[in-house]
Amino acid sequence: MVANGHHWDPKYPEYEGKFTGKFLHSHDFKGVTNEWKGKDILVIGAGNSACDVAVESARVANSVKLSMRSPQWFFPKFLFGMPSDVFAAKTPNWIPSIIKQFALS
Structure with missing residues (x-):
């Protein structure tokens, strides 16, 4: 292919x-x-x-x-049962970016 x-x-x-x-x-x-x-x-x-x-x-x-x-x-299409872009948009700003990066990796 x-x-x-x-x-x-x-x-x-x-x-x-x-x-x-x-x-x-x-x-x-x-x-x-x-x-x-x-x-x-x-x-x-x-x-x-x-x-x-x-x-x-x-x-x-x-x-x-x-x-x-x-x-x-x-990058996975879904995180925690939702599209990854929706998940990223809903993640609170107060969560440190290092934790966000870990959750998305």
Whole structure:
């Protein structure tokens, strides 16, 4: 699974050697099917689309790995049962920032 480039202009990288597996870009991803069950998935990229595909794939695949060019920070979509941006907005200002950072990490 390749998840790079803009959704409207997918980029297909070229690699040396011969790959005999299935090659798919996130632009063409329509959801996980039984075909993904028990497979080992490599997602190239670390943007929103790549992470969405990785999470969906993890439900049925044997393993899912993310390949990214540079280190990334990942932040959960939900904290304590609510969207993380809502949680951050509701966190009282009097809570020290170090505690907020710990709760969000």
